Amino acid sequence: MTTTALPRSQDMPADWRDFLALTKPRVMSLVVFTGLCGLLAAPVHVHPVLGFTAILCIALGAGAAAALNMWHEADIDALMKRTAGRPIPSGRMNRQAALHFGVGLGIFSVLLMGLATNWFAAGVLAASILFYVLVYTIWLKRRTAQNIVIGGAAGAFPPMIGWAAATGDVTLLPVLLFALIFLWTPPHFWALSLFVRSDYAAAGVPMLPVVSGPKVTRQHILLYTLPMAAAAVAPWPLGLAGALYGAAAILLSLVFLVLAVQVLGNKATEPAGMRPEKRLFAYSILYLFAIFGALVADRWLIG
Numbered sequence: 001m002t003t004t005a006l007p008r009s010q011d012m013p014a015d016w017r018d019f020l021a022l023t024k025p026r027v028m029s030l031v032v033f034t035g036l037c038g039l040l041a042a043p044v045h046v047h048p049v050l051g052f053t054a055i056l057c058i059a060l061g062a063g064a065a066a067a068l069n070m071w072h073e074a075d076i077d078a079l080m081k082r083t084a085g086r087p088i089p090s091g092r093m094n095r096q097a098a099l100h101f102g103v104g105l106g107i108f109s110v111l112l113m114g115l116a117t118n119w120f121a122a123g124v125l126a127a128s129i130l131f132y133v134l135v136y137t138i139w140l141k142r143r144t145a146q147n148i149v150i151g152g153a154a155g156a157f158p159p160m161i162g163w164a165a166a167t168g169d170v171t172l173l174p175v176l177l178f179a180l181i182f183l184w185t186p187p188h189f190w191a192l193s194l195f196v197r198s199d200y201a202a203a204g205v206p207m208l209p210v211v212s213g214p215k216v217t218r219q220h221i222l223l224y225t226l227p228m229a230a231a232a233v234a235p236w237p238l239g240l241a242g243a244l245y246g247a248a249a250i251l252l253s254l255v256f257l258v259l260a261v262q263v264l265g266n267k268a269t270e271p272a273g274m275r276p277e278k279r280l281f282a283y284s285i286l287y288l289f290a291i292f293g294a295l296v297a298d299r300w301l302i303g
């Protein structure tokens with residue numbers, strides 16, 4: 001996916017749109033939303049300016065991590081249809097600029113988080129940036145089909161960072177929210193990777209459908225969906241969220257399960273026959289927005 005506003009070519013030098021594209025803004029929207037919900041679900045009053053600054057830091061940190069990911073992956077991005085139009089493979093930006101931008105933005109986001117909120121939240125933010133860049137992008141992505149299971153932990157930190165920015169610590173609820181995103185990431189990504197499998201194969205990235213084939217990938221999607229649903233519902237019986245959240249979590253997770261079962265039943269190996277996979281991928285994004293929204297609605301509307 002390219003994230004520039006207009007189609008732009010090699011003869012046009014990098015401008016602000018390319019720097020924005022480096023931060024993967026569409027993915028960041030959900031990262032920021034889950035971080036915001038972590039902050040709003042915390043049982044303390046946060047001054048709006050402080051809250052805004054904390055969320056800005058999460059956005060900048062996630063953007064920095066994305067830019068460093070693109071800095072490191074320019075070679076494989078150039079080989080995949082979905083990513084070939086990104087600023088570096090398209091030739092509009094050199095790698096050095098992306099590296100400087102990513103490192104500068106990352107350091108700025110962590111320092112600002114520490115100075116504005118607390119150094120624990122800043123430490124978790126720094127850990128998630130480093131995890132995404134070093135553990136996922138540089139170490140695991142090109143080596144093992146379990147890359148996103150382990151590396152995906154990076155994307156599970158934002159609600160915990162939001163909570164930590166508000167309270168200075170971490171309790172069971174943010175840990176469950178971490179577990180929810182951690183277990184959500186494999187079905188989210190493997191659904192997509194099934195219909196862009198040839199891209200990953202062309203780039204030599206050992207994603208699960210490339211290494212083990214569609215059938216095993218479909219089984220793995222369902223395998224992770226079950227504990228994901230359990231993690232989603234758990235805050236309600238544990239008394240960490242109310243009935244509104246519980247009802248929403250059960251309903252939303254049931255739909256997720258039905259879609260995962262449909263994916264398991266699908267036999268197609270070509271993108272043209274992969275409607276269930278496309279549906280599950282699109283729903284995975286709606287699911288996380290809705291479940292985090294329900295958590296905050298439950299806390300703020302019902303108390």
Ligand code: HEM
Nearest residue numbers: 001024026027030031034148151152155156185189192285
């Ligand atoms: C290692 C973990 C993950 C992997 C490998 C992954 C991979 C992908 C890929 C390849 C796309 C396709 C679109 C694109 O190129 O941007 C995508 C889309 C998306 N991802 Fe993920 N993802 C992961 C985790 C997450 C997390 C943690 C979030 C947020 C909480 C997230 C939110 C999104 C959103 C919102 C989109 C849709 C973007 C659009 O509209 O194009 N992803 N993901």
Ligand SMILES: CC(C)=CCC/C(C)=C/CC/C(C)=C/COP(=O)(O)OP(=O)(O)O
Nearest residue numbers: 027031058061062065069128129132154155
């Ligand atoms: C606060 C903080 C640092 C948050 C980080 C959030 C985070 C790591 C989200 C991961 C989402 C993501 C776009 C993965 C893409 O995988 P990929 O890089 O393999 O996808 P690509 O093929 O599109 O480059």
